[in-house]
Amino acid sequence: MSISPYGLTVRDLSLTLGEFSLHGVSFHVAPGEILVVVGPSGSGKSTLLHAISGLNRSEGSVFIDAVDVSGVPPEQRETGMVFQNPVLFPKLSVRENIGYGLDDVRQRDAKRSDLIDIAMANMNISALAGNQPSTLSGGQSQRVALAQTLVRRPKVLLLDEPLSHVEVSLRRDIRRDVKEQVMRGRLAAVYVTHDLEEAFLIADRVAVMRNGRIVQIDAPMSIYRRPRSRFVAELLGQENILAAMVIARPDQDHATVRVGRNEATIPCERGLRIGPATLALPPESLTLESAPDASEIVGSVGQVIGSAFAGSKTQTEIEMEIGTLVAHEWDREAPRTIGARVRLDLRAERGWVMER
Numbered sequence: 001m002s003i004s005p006y007g008l009t010v011r012d013l014s015l016t017l018g019e020f021s022l023h024g025v026s027f028h029v030a031p032g033e034i035l036v037v038v039g040p041s042g043s044g045k046s047t048l049l050h051a052i053s054g055l056n057r058s059e060g061s062v063f064i065d066a067v068d069v070s071g072v073p074p075e076q077r078e079t080g081m082v083f084q085n086p087v088l089f090p091k092l093s094v095r096e097n098i099g100y101g102l103d104d105v106r107q108r109d110a111k112r113s114d115l116i117d118i119a120m121a122n123m124n125i126s127a128l129a130g131n132q133p134s135t136l137s138g139g140q141s142q143r144v145a146l147a148q149t150l151v152r153r154p155k156v157l158l159l160d161e162p163l164s165h166v167e168v169s170l171r172r173d174i175r176r177d178v179k180e181q182v183m184r185g186r187l188a189a190v191y192v193t194h195d196l197e198e199a200f201l202i203a204d205r206v207a208v209m210r211n212g213r214i215v216q217i218d219a220p221m222s223i224y225r226r227p228r229s230r231f232v233a234e235l236l237g238q239e240n241i242l243a244a245m246v247i248a249r250p251d252q253d254h255a256t257v258r259v260g261r262n263e264a265t266i267p268c269e270r271g272l273r274i275g276p277a278t279l280a281l282p283p284e285s286l287t288l289e290s291a292p293d294a295s296e297i298v299g300s301v302g303q304v305i306g307s308a309f310a311g312s313k314t315q316t317e318i319e320m321e322i323g324t325l326v327a328h329e330w331d332r333e334a335p336r337t338i339g340a341r342v343r344l345d346l347r348a349e350r351g352w353v354m355e356r
């Protein structure tokens with residue numbers, strides 16, 4: 001793995017904390033890029049951020065703009081960290097809280113004041129300069145915490161579930177401002193979240209962690225559509241995951257699979273072999289058609305066992321010979337009738353076959 005002259009490069013990062021280990025984590029984040037890290041609770045996401053910032057001692061290397069900072073103490077690493085709960089001084093105003101971030105950076109008074117003004121303007125909190133933290137909403141507090149971190153002009157921004165305590169209605173604006181600051185400041189950002197929608201919305205790339213390892217790292221759409229394992233598919237919210245049998249490989253990007261009595265040719269991973277495999281059929285890959293004459297559940301005919309309005313779509317569960325599948329339909333006027341027979345069609349290009 002080469003060391004890029006710019007951004008954050010993590011190479012073979014490993015550490016052990018009690019029962020838990022981080023194993024040889026390597027990746028690069030370019031300036032202006034946001035790498036989102038997702039994974040189950042305890043998979044090591046926060047530990048990874050702490051290792052990058054130097055709060056956790058680790059083996060391996062961290063390079064910031066090609067400089068090896070592995071032996072450098074956290075306060076000299078030019079990383080900035082934002083936590084789930086903003087850490088603000090209750091007796092200081094918003095302005096003073098943000099200025100506090102600069103105290104050990106030794107700025108001349110005039111420049112210091114300008115930097116604070118810019119940081120407040122960038123996070124859209126100039127009007128709150130004189131407020132005490134106790135008067136702020138969760139979203140405003142997190143904006144202050146972000147300004148407090150950004151005012152130091154870090155090269156690497158580490159965010160540990162920064163919006164999980166922020167009201168849903170405020171998240172979109174803060175997300176947009178974070179993205180803009182990362183791009184304008186050419187920061188390399190690593191963003192941990194549990195919220196999949198948030199992950200996909202803010203990420204340039206997504207990394208999935210499992211037991212202290214990164215098991216896949218890819219652009220959001222690629223990792224969702226082409227997961228490398230059942231674990232990644234399930235973690236990213238894929239609902240229809242089935243056992244299938246690969247019976248032919250018509251070309252290097254497609255597999256002909258058999259599931260129950262059905263056969264289909266579906267995109268797959270290049271190295272996939274003939275034999276048992278796992279098939280992901282995202283709910284949007286399935287289309288439904290009424291089949292009033294069908295009396296049995298057989299082949300591609302199933303029975304509606306649940307159907308409900310789910311915001312922008314109708315979500316329908318169909319009992320099939322091969323198991324229960326979920327389909328999303330976008331333009332229905334009403335949910336489907338429970339008990340109705342439907343014929344299920346596959347938009348094969350949206351499916352994905354991976355190793356068992």
Ligand SMILES: Nc1ncnc2c1ncn2[C@@H]1O[C@H](COP(=O)(O)OP(=O)(O)OP(=O)(O)O)[C@@H](O)[C@H]1O
Nearest residue numbers: 017018019020039040041042043044045046047048
């Ligand atoms: N100082 C420590 N000593 C011992 N074990 C620790 C220490 N810090 C963290 N751990 C353990 O390391 C594992 C990874 O924790 P970490 O907080 O990094 O996971 P996470 O993916 O961020 O989880 P969550 O999503 O719940 O925040 C956990 O099992 C945790 O209990």
